[in-house]
Amino acid sequence: MREIIKKEALRPAASLRFLYGTGPGRCLLGILCSRRLSQAVGKFLDSRFSKVFIRGFIRRNRIDMSQYEQTSYRSFNDFFTRRIRPECRPFDFSPEAFVSPCDAKLSVFPVDEGSRFEIKGFSYSVEELLKDKTLAEKYEGGLCFVFRLGVEDYHRYFYIDDGVKGENVFIPGKLHTVQPAALEKRRVFAENCREYTSMQTEHFGLVTQTEVGAMMVGRIVNNDGAGECRRGKEKGRFEFGGSTVVLLVEKDRVTPDAELLENTRRGDETAVKCGERLGVAFRPAAPEGAQAPEYV
Helix, strand or coil, X not given: CCCEECHHHHCCCHHHHHHHHCHHHHHHXXXXXXXXXXXXXXXXXXXHHHHHHHHHHHHHCCCCHHHECCCCCCCHHHHHCCCECXXXXXXXXXXXXXXXXXXXXXXXXXXXXXCEEEECCEEEEHHHHHCCHHHHHCCCCCXXXXXXXXXXXXXXXXXXXXXXXXXXXXXXXXXXXXXXXXXXXXXXXXXECXXXXXXXXXXCEEEEEEEECXXXXXXXEECCCCEEECCCCEEEEEXXXXXXXXXXXXXXXXXXXXXXXXXXXXXXXXXECCCCEEEEEXXXXXXXXXXXXXXX
C-alpha cells in the first residue's frame, strides 16, 4: 500500500511563507537562490567540519541508518550521498515494468498536444524545460512524471531501462526550493538550474530524464556521458538539499498505475521508492483474433 501525501499536509513552513509571500522575504530569496551561495555552502559541506551536523540530521528526519552501507563519513555530503544496501531497494526487472528512478514524492501530469503541462497552477512547456524545440515536440500527448525529493530521501538516482543515452545537457539557472510553497509562487522548473539526457530505451521509446537543482543543492553529479545505459545502474546523485527528477515519456508508451493519476488529480503526491513499478509499457489493443505482443 503506497503512502499518499495529502495536499493538506503540504502546508509550508513559516520560513518559506516569509521568503515567498512577503516583500522582504523575496529580497532575501535572491541571495539564497544564487549559485554562488550554493557553491560556498557545498564547499563547507564537503569539509570534515560539517560532520557535526550529521547526528542531528538523522534524528530530525528519522532516518533508518540500518538500510545504508557506510557507518562513518568524511563530511556531511559524504553522509548525504551515502549508498543504500541493494536489498533495501530491489529493482523490478520485468521488461514491461516502468519503474521509479529514485525515492521521491511522485506526481504524474499529461502533456497536451502543444507540449504543455500544468503544475500547481503554472503552465509549462517542454521546450521551456529542455530549451530544445525539436526534442520537446516528441512529447506531445505524452506524460510528465515529477519526482520531488525531500532532504530525508535517498539522493541517488538510477536508469529505468536498458538502452542508449545521449550526452548530458546542463542548463544554468537559479536554485529555488522545490517545496510546494515555491511551486505555487514561482515557475521553478523553468527557472532552476537543471541537467537532462535523452535515452532511447528498449521498452518505452525515447525518455528524457531531467535532474533539477534546488536551494542549497551544491551539485548535480551524473556518472556517464553518451553511451549504453542499463536498468538499475546508478545514473547519478544530488548533493545536499531537496531536488527533483522529471521524466518525459512519449505518447502511447507507458500506462501509469491509475492510483498515481488519481492522486495527482486531487493535488496529492504518492511516495515511491527507486526500482518500484509505476506502470507498464503501453499495449495497443490487438485486432480481434490477434495475439497481444510479448515483452522480452
